[in-house]
Amino acid sequence: MYYPAALPKQITLSGLETEYFDEGSGPVVLYLHCSEGPSPELALIETLTKTNRVIMPALPGFGTSEKASFIKTVDDISYVVLDLIETLDLTDITVVGSSLGGWLAVELATKASPRIARLVLDNPLGLRFKTDPTEREFPDIFQDLPAQWSGYFSASEPMDGRDWPSVERDIALRAARSREMFIKVGWSPYLHNPKLAGRVHRVTVPTLILWGDQDKLATREYAEAYAKALPNASLEVVAGAGHFAFLDKPDAVASAVLAFSGSKQNA
Amino acid sequence: MDVYFFSEQSHYPAWGKFDGMLRGDIPNKHGDPTVSGKLLNEYLDMYQLADQVGMNVMVNEHHIASTCMNNSITLTLAVLARITKNARLLGLGSIITNRPDPIRVAEEYSIVDAISGGRLDMGLVKGAGWELYASNANPSGGMDRFWEAHDLILAAMTRHEPFSWEGEHFDYRCVNLWPRPVQQDHPPVWFTGNSPGSAKLTAPKGYVNAAFLTGPAVRQTFDAYRETYEECHGHKAHPDRLAYLGMVACSRDKAQTERNIEAAFAYLASVARMRPAHVNPPGYSHYQAITSMMQTPPGAGPGGMGGGATSADDLAKAGILFWGEPERVVDQIAAFNELAGGFGHFLNMGQNAHQPYEDVRDSIELFGEFCLPELAKLTPAREPAAKESVNA
Numbered sequence: 256m257y258y259p260a261a262l263p264k265q266i267t268l269s270g271l272e273t274e275y276f277d278e279g280s281g282p283v284v285l286y287l288h289c290s291e292g293p294s295p296e297l298a299l300i301e302t303l304t305k306t307n308r309v310i311m312p313a314l315p316g317f318g319t320s321e322k323a324s325f326i327k328t329v330d331d332i333s334y335v336v337l338d339l340i341e342t343l344d345l346t347d348i349t350v351v352g353s354s355l356g357g358w359l360a361v362e363l364a365t366k367a368s369p370r371i372a373r374l375v376l377d378n379p380l381g382l383r384f385k386t387d388p389t390e391r392e393f394p395d396i397f398q399d400l401p402a403q404w405s406g407y408f409s410a411s412e413p414m415d416g417r418d419w420p421s422v423e424r425d426i427a428l429r430a431a432r433s434r435e436m437f438i439k440v441g442w443s444p445y446l447h448n449p450k451l452a453g454r455v456h457r458v459t460v461p462t463l464i465l466w467g468d469q470d471k472l473a474t475r476e477y478a479e480a481y482a483k484a485l486p487n488a489s490l491e492v493v494a495g496a497g498h499f500a501f502l503d504k505p506d507a508v509a510s511a512v513l514a515f516s517g518s519k520q521n522a
Numbered sequence: 523m524d525v526y527f528f529s530e531q532s533h534y535p536a537w538g539k540f541d542g543m544l545r546g547d548i549p550n551k552h553g554d555p556t557v558s559g560k561l562l563n564e565y566l567d568m569y570q571l572a573d574q575v576g577m578n579v580m581v582n583e584h585h586i587a588s589t590c591m592n593n594s595i596t597l598t599l600a601v602l603a604r605i606t607k608n609a610r611l612l613g614l615g616s617i618i619t620n621r622p623d624p625i626r627v628a629e630e631y632s633i634v635d636a637i638s639g640g641r642l643d644m645g646l647v648k649g650a651g652w653e654l655y656a657s658n659a660n661p662s663g664g665m666d667r668f669w670e671a672h673d674l675i676l677a678a679m680t681r682h683e684p685f686s687w688e689g690e691h692f693d694y695r696c697v698n699l700w701p702r703p704v705q706q707d708h709p710p711v712w713f714t715g716n717s718p719g720s721a722k723l724t725a726p727k728g729y730v731n732a733a734f735l736t737g738p739a740v741r742q743t744f745d746a747y748r749e750t751y752e753e754c755h756g757h758k759a760h761p762d763r764l765a766y767l768g769m770v771a772c773s774r775d776k777a778q779t780e781r782n783i784e785a786a787f788a789y790l791a792s793v794a795r796m797r798p799a800h801v802n803p804p805g806y807s808h809y810q811a812i813t814s815m816m817q818t819p820p821g822a823g824p825g826g827m828g829g830g831a832t833s834a835d836d837l838a839k840a841g842i843l844f845w846g847e848p849e850r851v852v853d854q855i856a857a858f859n860e861l862a863g864g865f866g867h868f869l870n871m872g873q874n875a876h877q878p879y880e881d882v883r884d885s886i887e888l889f890g891e892f893c894l895p896e897l898a899k900l901t902p903a904r905e906p907a908a909k910e911s912v913n914a
Contacts, residue, residue: 324666324690397655397799397803398546398655398797398799398800399799400798400799401799401804403799419816419817420816420817420818420819422817424813424817427813427816427817428809428810428813430813430816431804431809431810431812431813431816432809434804434805434812435661435662435804435805435809435812436662437804438660438661438662438803438804438805439660439662439663439805442658442660442661442662443658443660
């Protein structure tokens with residue numbers, strides 16, 4: 256079961272008290288979490304930590320990280336992540352982002368930090384390719400109760416069955432805060448930033464896009480169009496994974512991250 | 523106690539044509555525009571009749587809903603300003619959390635106040651959760667928008683030189699309200715407040731707190747208002763700071779009573795026909811409150827409206843439906859008023875679901891003739907000179 260959980264460290268970014276995870280040693284992986292909030296107990300994080308220094312902030316408004324009125328969009332959040340990168344003096348970073356975090360990784364990379372070496376986008380949101388205003392890029396999950404969102408997110412984890420009445424209040428509070436922040440940045444425009452299409456040409460770092468073939472939120476056509484929109488991206492299909500490939504197929508995602516970052520480092 | 527007549531102005535003939543949700547989902551192809559026009563005119567007739575028998579009137583506003591066709595408080599109030607003579611005109615309320623242009627709200631309310639000669643009661647509300655799906659306003663941060671819109675509307679009505687506004691949510695180069703409202707400094711403000719937490723926000727302002735169909739839980743809400751009001755203002759709140767909305771069906775005979783009760787139950791059944799996700803999307807309520815709801819085991823929460831009452835007698839005791847011959851209706855309202863600790867305004871939800879014009883007409887006439895004089899004795903109105911300062 257995937258429950259958001261506490262992260263061990265605290266740092267002030269853009270004036271906001273932020274909790275984060277920073278463990279392991281080796282090449283730096285900056286992991287940007289999905290809409291459900293971060294957890295150090297994720298299998299993907301545990302695997303990557305064996306060979307890499309893994310840094311995972313709880314983004315503003317997620318977990319217990321402070322939010323502010325100047326954070327209204329994923330673009331706004333990307334400046335806080337830039338602060339994190341510079342405050343921790345991270346270099347040669349492999350940025351891995353899942354879903355909302357994948358969108359954030361692209362927003363981040365448009366700011367062209369020389370510290371970012373490559374991106375791995377695990378079923379990223381953030382772009383809209385449809386041109387008919389009456390067609391959505393993604394089904395409107397906000398028409399459903401949050402308990403039902405996992406039907407769109409995961410092909411394997413029975414997240415609908417999460418037993419909120421019996422978890423610690425601290426964990427439930429993290430989930431409720433995370434969902435509110437997800438709505439804040441994802442409500443309108445719905446799960447994308449219209450301005451990003453005019454900025455993605457700046458994402459010149461090597462980029463690997465992972466798409467789970469059971470994804471019920473984004474289609475294969477979407478993932479292909481995404482890969483085409485970025486100047487230096489390729490697409491890899493993760494068999495058996497839903498939108499949260501990191502959750503459904505953590506080993507496959509970890510292998511893809513390690514292979515992509517290793518080959519690029521050796522190149 | 524004074525009384526405001528109210529109808530949700532539904533397009534009830536569509537309800538049987540669709541199995542799903544009556545808000546959000548029901549396609550408007552099920553609504554016949556000719557029928558809409560006929561019904562809307564009937565609702566205006568009811569309001570006009572309510573004015574003639576001595577009641578005030580109240581309109582509400584919803585969107586994407588077959589349960590309430592009135593999608594603009596001020597459009598309907600503008601008509602009522604012209605066709606009523608004496609009634610106070612309560613809009614409860616304009617959903618300022620979701621309106622991108624609060625100055626438009628101030629302008630339209632001012633028109634209503636001007637045309638009616640100062641009969642407007644100005645309701646400003648947060649709005650139901652499903653309204654966020656109609657307006658597409660962000661569920662998160664709604665109360666911040668609400669308070670800024672409130673401050674801006676009040677500033678527009680009370681400042682008499684042009685000014686600019688550069689707030690967190692709203693940005694105006696030139697605010698200069700023409701016409702000004704007739705009631706100075708501004709028309710009385712009403713908020714809805716169905717919980718002690720809401721009442722505690724309304725009381726410091728001295729505004730009227732209206733509770734809708736909450737049943738006996740209204741006592742805690744009103745007590746929270748009274749307590750907070752006294753702390754903030756140094757004296758007890760007059761009962762005219764509190765209002766309660768309940769369904770009403772006065773009838774002449776048993777057959778009419780049965781028809782009215784059936785319509786009231788049809789309304790109650792319609793309340794549940796809404797997407798669960800639309801009730802309380804993340805961000806609509808404070809995350810701590812949402813956490814408490816998440817952690818409430820299924821079935822352990824509060825029951826539905828009327829506490830799941832299955833009989834008309836239970837609905838009357840629960841303060842949801844006041845029904846029957848006029849004496850009985852007075853007794854029921856008086857008992858509930860006592861339970862609530864006393865309120866100064868009763869909001870008479872006097873047309874429900876498919877209840878036809880003829881039955882509503884009888885109910886309004888009976889209520890006006892027999893109930894109004896009795897209810898006036900329950901909580902006497904203040905002398906006009908002693909009216910609460912609207913800037914309290």
